[in-house]
Amino acid sequence: MTFARARIAIVAMVAIAVGLGACGGEGVKTQSRSQAQGSPSNHSPSPVGQTFNINPEPGVKASGTITVFAGPTSTTIEVKISGLAPTSNHVSHIHTSSCQSHGPIKFALNQVIADGQGEADTRTFLNEKFPGSAGRWYVVVHAGPDMQGTSANYLLCGNLF
Numbered sequence: 001m002t003f004a005r006a007r008i009a010i011v012a013m014v015a016i017a018v019g020l021g022a023c024g025g026e027g028v029k030t031q032s033r034s035q036a037q038g039s040p041s042n043h044s045p046s047p048v049g050q051t052f053n054i055n056p057e058p059g060v061k062a063s064g065t066i067t068v069f070a071g072p073t074s075t076t077i078e079v080k081i082s083g084l085a086p087t088s089n090h091v092s093h094i095h096t097s098s099c100q101s102h103g104p105i106k107f108a109l110n111q112v113i114a115d116g117q118g119e120a121d122t123r124t125f126l127n128e129k130f131p132g133s134a135g136r137w138y139v140v141v142h143a144g145p146d147m148q149g150t151s152a153n154y155l156l157c158g159n160l161f
Contacts, residue, residue: 054081054139054158055099062118066139066158068130075130077109078123079139081156084114089145090155092122094137099157103138112141136161 049067056062064081079092090112097103109124131137137160144151 052158052160054079054141054156056156057154060155062156064156066160068160070130073129075126075128076123077126079112079141081112081120081141082118084118084120086114086116086118088114091142091145091147092140094139096135096137098136098159099138106137
């Protein structure tokens with residue numbers, strides 16, 4: 001190896017070490033498999049969201065929250081649930097109206113995917129201002145990975161108002 005190449009290699013290693021040290025020694029945080037893929041990197045939702053409860057249907061032990069991060073022209077919806085069946089998958093979406101008077105589906109949300117402990121944390125980016133012109137919204141998490149048979153049953157529901 002020439003002196004110039006050795007010098008470049010040393011400078012590169014020092015730069016990497018300095019960069020890692022600047023992170024405070026914490027590990028790199030990666031996007032969970034249930035977060036929105038391909039969300040615009042220039043989206044900056046409000047740092048403090050508005051949080052709502054997502055309530056279980058009768059006989060369901062899971063519970064959680066929905067946090068709405070409203071930007072000027074877009075919205076990020078975060079659904080956090082505990083008490084799901086480990087590694088289960090659930091269709092989720094936003095409807096108009098309320099949990100008490102079911103309305104039509106307005107937006108599909110990312111699949112809710114529980115980890116091995118039955119916990120899920122899913123974010124979805126929407127090109128829609130919250131609460132939008134459609135009026136009141138509510139989030140539904142269904143019992144399964146699709147809208148077929150018993151998978152279509154509501155598992156959890158939360159009003160966003």
